[in-house]
Amino acid sequence: MIDGNPLKVLLYFDGSEHSLSAAVYTANLFNRIPNMNLTIVHVQENVEGAKLENDNLMEIWSSDPITDWQINLLNRIDLKKRGEYSKIIARTNEILFETGLDVKQQVIFANPNIPDIVEAIINYGEKKEFELIIMGTRGPSSLKGLMYGSLAHSVLNKSDIPVLLIKKLPQEFVDRFCSAPSGRSTRAKGRRDHLYRVRSI
Numbered sequence: 001m002i003d004g005n006p007l008k009v010l011l012y013f014d015g016s017e018h019s020l021s022a023a024v025y026t027a028n029l030f031n032r033i034p035n036m037n038l039t040i041v042h043v044q045e046n047v048e049g050a051k052l053e054n055d056n057l058m059e060i061w062s063s064d065p066i067t068d069w070q071i072n073l074l075n076r077i078d079l080k081k082r083g084e085y086s087k088i089i090a091r092t093n094e095i096l097f098e099t100g101l102d103v104k105q106q107v108i109f110a111n112p113n114i115p116d117i118v119e120a121i122i123n124y125g126e127k128k129e130f131e132l133i134i135m136g137t138r139g140p141s142s143l144k145g146l147m148y149g150s151l152a153h154s155v156l157n158k159s160d161i162p163v164l165l166i167k168k169l170p171q172e173f174v175d176r177f178c179s180a181p182s183g184r185s186t187r188a189k190g191r192r193d194h195l196y197r198v199r200s201i
Helices: 017-032 068-076 079-097 114-127 143-148 151-158 171-179 183-187 191-199
Strands: 007-012 036-045 053-055 103-110 132-136 163-166
Touching: 007 017, 007 114, 017 036, 017 068, 017 079, 017 132, 017 163, 017 171, 036 114, 068 079, 079 171, 103 114, 114 151, 132 151, 151 163
Parallel strands: 007 036, 007 132, 036 103, 132 163
Antiparallel strands: 053 103
């Protein structure tokens, strides 16, 4: 955020559990930073004739009705945890969409391999002059991951834009997130209060 202009944040989201962690952390920031513009970016496979950009595709993350990625994610979660994840998704929806104009959604197209997806994310981020990229990560948990790196770590290593990688969030953080006051009143309190509360987390 420079000279009082909104902080421009890109959240990469692919519907996975670790990208949901990134979305939750981003929603927590969004709830606390009074002057923040957020764009949720999803990469789709490049097909012949597809537009390079397609603005305002709200079906990436929609709060009403439940979307395919939410159904798929909940189906992959242990039955005992589905209620908790449903609550997390609902709380994230509440924060991200109650202010409308502060959140955009964007589909970008790339070939289905890590180098091309990394290039697409970085190129879009630079073109739109984002100041921060947020992504979820599980870390390089396999030999292939150690050798070639994950998508998130590849973006981190190649991007000139600062990149914040979010691992699985501690349960204490999730509990506090789900029980926090509504974002509309919280965001209205201003920058000074935001700084105090961030330090107190």
